[in-house]
Amino acid sequence: MLRFLLTRVSVIIPTFVAVTFLSFLLIHLVPGDPIETRSGEHGITPERLAELRHLYGFDQPLWRQFLHYEHQVATGDLGTSIVTQDSVWHAFLQLFPATVELSVCAILFAVLVGIPLGVMAAVRRGTAFDYGLMGLSVTGASMPIFWWGLMAILLFSVTLGWTPVSGRISDAMFVEPVTGFMLIDCWYSTDSGACTSTVEHLILPMIVLGTVPLAVVARMTRSAMLEVLNEDYIRTARAKGLSAPRVVVIHALRNALIPVVTVIGLQVGSLLSGAILTETIFAWPGVGHWLVESVQRRDYPVVQGGVLLIATLVMLVNLTVDLTYGLLNPRIRR
Amino acid sequence: MSETAVPVRSRSRIILFWRSFAENRGAALGLSVMALLIMVAMLADAIAPHSPIEQYRDHFLTPPMWQHGGDPAFPLGTDDVGRDLLARLIYGARLSLLIGIAVVTLSLSCGIVLGLTAAFAGGIIDIAIMRLMDIVLVFPSLLLAIVIVAILGPGLFNAMIAVAIVTLPSYTRLTRASALSELARDYVTATRCAGASTLHLMFNTVLPNCLAPLIVQATLGFATAILDAAALGFLGLGAQPPTPEWGTMLAGAMQFYQRAWWVLAFPGLAILLTVLAFNLFGDGLRDALDPKLKR
Numbered sequence: 001m002l003r004f005l006l007t008r009v010s011v012i013i014p015t016f017v018a019v020t021f022l023s024f025l026l027i028h029l030v031p032g033d034p035i036e037t038r039s040g041e042h043g044i045t046p047e048r049l050a051e052l053r054h055l056y057g058f059d060q061p062l063w064r065q066f067l068h069y070e071h072q073v074a075t076g077d078l079g080t081s082i083v084t085q086d087s088v089w090h091a092f093l094q095l096f097p098a099t100v101e102l103s104v105c106a107i108l109f110a111v112l113v114g115i116p117l118g119v120m121a122a123v124r125r126g127t128a129f130d131y132g133l134m135g136l137s138v139t140g141a142s143m144p145i146f147w148w149g150l151m152a153i154l155l156f157s158v159t160l161g162w163t164p165v166s167g168r169i170s171d172a173m174f175v176e177p178v179t180g181f182m183l184i185d186c187w188y189s190t191d192s193g194a195c196t197s198t199v200e201h202l203i204l205p206m207i208v209l210g211t212v213p214l215a216v217v218a219r220m221t222r223s224a225m226l227e228v229l230n231e232d233y234i235r236t237a238r239a240k241g242l243s244a245p246r247v248v249v250i251h252a253l254r255n256a257l258i259p260v261v262t263v264i265g266l267q268v269g270s271l272l273s274g275a276i277l278t279e280t281i282f283a284w285p286g287v288g289h290w291l292v293e294s295v296q297r298r299d300y301p302v303v304q305g306g307v308l309l310i311a312t313l314v315m316l317v318n319l320t321v322d323l324t325y326g327l328l329n330p331r332i333r334r
Numbered sequence: 335m336s337e338t339a340v341p342v343r344s345r346s347r348i349i350l351f352w353r354s355f356a357e358n359r360g361a362a363l364g365l366s367v368m369a370l371l372i373m374v375a376m377l378a379d380a381i382a383p384h385s386p387i388e389q390y391r392d393h394f395l396t397p398p399m400w401q402h403g404g405d406p407a408f409p410l411g412t413d414d415v416g417r418d419l420l421a422r423l424i425y426g427a428r429l430s431l432l433i434g435i436a437v438v439t440l441s442l443s444c445g446i447v448l449g450l451t452a453a454f455a456g457g458i459i460d461i462a463i464m465r466l467m468d469i470v471l472v473f474p475s476l477l478l479a480i481v482i483v484a485i486l487g488p489g490l491f492n493a494m495i496a497v498a499i500v501t502l503p504s505y506t507r508l509t510r511a512s513a514l515s516e517l518a519r520d521y522v523t524a525t526r527c528a529g530a531s532t533l534h535l536m537f538n539t540v541l542p543n544c545l546a547p548l549i550v551q552a553t554l555g556f557a558t559a560i561l562d563a564a565a566l567g568f569l570g571l572g573a574q575p576p577t578p579e580w581g582t583m584l585a586g587a588m589q590f591y592q593r594a595w596w597v598l599a600f601p602g603l604a605i606l607l608t609v610l611a612f613n614l615f616g617d618g619l620r621d622a623l624d625p626k627l628k629r
Contacts, residue, residue: 015465015468015472018465018469022469029485135360138360138610138613138614139606139610141613142557142606142609142610142613144564144581144606144609146568146581147568147584147598147601147602150584150591150598151599154591154595154598158592269471269473269474270474270475272474272477273474273475274476276474276476276480277568277569280569291477291480292480295484296570298484307473307477307481310473310477311472311473314473314474
């Protein structure tokens, strides 16, 4: 087990260095100097330009800038935003809980709705319910979520007025940020109005971001259940006279969940891609929205730091999933 | 000896494949929608009622013809500068199919070359190629595409390159895995002993036997390419206005959709239907080509 752990962890380190190199290089290939971009239409004197370039290190050769960057990353300094002067790490920490909150809720929605639906479809295989659900599932998996989000706003917020259009909480409310997770913070502050507002703001983006995972989970649950329901031990359980729900939920679902959990683990990357679009549509103050804005503003350090942090995060999640499998299934520990 | 046997066998295989494919109603539906889309795209000049970029100054945000205030000259209404929505959707179909073809061709051909090289060369080259693909996979696909477009500059062509790079690892991995399992077979050894060059072995002997999963992946990749290019267009990083690309049309609709639902609804519906058709077709192909996956 220790060897398995060490090999998996040791692969991460060169990948991490390569990722820092790529994120550094990619951003330096962008045409347009950030200082010149910021100076705007009025322009600045060449002396001031040279001075500012020197201040931010843009006059150094590329390899020195990279070594400097690598050193900074190693010491935990991801640079400061050229636009807001805020530290990248600080800004990320402030915005990241919003993205996590949204993504976790979306995945929970997908799992809590998708697994029961998949099980029902498998049990009623070949019925109109099964066909209808599978049709909806392939539609959901094909959904352009940027359109789906706008349509949802148009229907539920604008026409029906059920939910707010954008943001995390009503402008009139304020919740003292303790953890950064709005749901926990407002529960902690025991302000019921703020709680309601938070839930109202969360519900639509959660459904929009959860749509694709929901479709994938429902489909996977159905096919895994169909496979398991054909096994001999299920017949035995039925023959023993156990009730149908007990056979389905206790005997079949437990084994069918293994591939489903794998699929959920694989959704992390696509969930973050979806979060970029969902946050842009709902003006959700998370890292996806922040990164798109930074790319548009050519804020080098923010894009570098943000992309690096997200890639690192995906790597760590993948590693955790990998190690968990090794823990659960001794056969892959080689 | 095999001159008569081979064609008969391959024909019966095609018939078997077609039967199993046609059984799948979803796949048949997907194929029909695809055929319709291709027709629309090819005949765009003949069937579009207007030019996709002509602005009718006295028809801003005209609703669809069945709604109050609609005009039969503009069946699906007009956008904020008076362009006919139906014409833009029709020309958009042409653009979307071109995006799909370009992205899949680029990504698939690079993926095949990289995957075969990794499988045949082995050792350090194999490790280098596959590590590189792992690194690409570490970035969420849309984020990487955004960064690539930011470097190359916004535009349809650069968006297609970005999407092709993002989808490259799946083709590379698939080619390498199938090639490795084929390499262990006797017929490859026999061909090699007969004196075939490595290139011949790669592209003429092994590749044809790896094609089935690649075709499925390419069909599904078509859907991904259209979806991702539209997402980039929506973020303002893909095709630029006035190009009638569906995602770009949605970005333009952002300011008006609360009072003109049609400028939002139709382009998105077009994206959804196209992506859905390719996904259904791809699923059907997979089931027909791989009997193991059948229920």
